[in-house]
Amino acid sequence: MTNSSQMARAFDELAGGYDNDHHDEIARLLLDLVKPGPGDKAADVACGNGAVALELALTGVATPILAVDISSGMIAVGRDRAEKAGLAAAIDWQVGQAVPLPVPDASLDLVLCSSSLHFLGRGALSDWRRALRPGGRVGFTLPVTSQFQPSGAFAALIACDVPIPNTVDDALAFVSAAGFVEAEARLVRVGSRSVFAAMATNP
Template identity: 30%
Template sequence: MNAASAADTHFGFRTVPLGEKQRMVDEVFHSVARRYDLMNDLMSMGLHRVWKDLLVSRIRPPRSARPFALLDVAGGTGDVSFRTVEAGGAGTRATVADINGGMLAVGRERAAGLGLADRVEFVEANAEELPFPDRSFDATSIAFGIRNVPRMDKALAEMRRVLKPGGRCFVLEFSRVDVPVLDAIYDTYSFKLIPGMGRMVTGDAESYQYLVESIRRFPPPEAFAEMMRAAGLKRVDYTPLTGGIVALHSGVRI
């Protein structure tokens, strides 16, 4: 068997050509877009709400009318952006950048229903080539999306580029469970139950099999912290949450 080339990457546990991963990821999220938020509730037993609230508390949008701009990358359905503008004052705005039009369509519908269409903008964009000027945002975030980007290093560099000096970049992502016994339970739950749950709720088990595998392929926290440093971010740190099921990473543009 030939070794993977530099032009290869991972799609779950499979090795695929780098240029093919984005198309394959797009197909996953087109398939699950309409039930994505419901599946997040079911898969995490509601914990994703707690994790996202913690992320927003770290973003710290001002409660005043002072202008504050968040860019949420791969945030298609708008969850983090809605929470941020609701936590902030009249000057807080958010931009959702996502490559998947199906996810963005769901996000726009949700924004209209929540009365937030004037405070949250939705832009179809590739995380590796963000269509925004340098130094445009006070904070950038990506929640459970960085592992789906073919070239994570490029996405991190872009998230840093569009930050204003002193702005913070946040990455909320699944991590490595570090609690004995919990790790075995988590593995069983992930591989045995989540794909079946996906089949029942969305009619698509394969997409959720990929999502579970992609979590296991994601670098451990310190290795990912090094990637953030290599992208030019400073004061990089991370906080394990819920026994290491997820980690909240952050860095600053100096």
């Protein structure tokens, strides 16, 4: 079984019992940092249950929103949530690889990735720079080293080239090394867990 197949299967099995409340709160914190603007063309990368896409759709500032994930189960959950919230027309759900994003070069204003970059690998950052227009922004979250304990099938799926940050400076250094500028990062607490939320601009 390829890594992609393993990833899809692992998240398909998780989809029915996903912690929506936790990921919805992370999405709100991420959008508070990034502050999407009117008319932004946006993508929710490795969107899972679509928490970021749904929160972004609720703002009404960026539609349609591309939401892409390798797990058909996660996409099904996200699509169902969107329909129940009356947001079906605001989000373009796609099952497929998140890297590369299925968009033309320099076509997006905003790339968002919540709770997934450590599965995608460093190459995601290069692809986001390709997909973003000059001046476009990226926003993502990463777990905190001291709380990061992947287990089971997920332990084998962690990208070895994404350093899990221990400090805000670690998160800033990671995104800056990929060529982004004007980087900001915060350590935010979500229930009993903490994550780093970061944003930066494509030069």
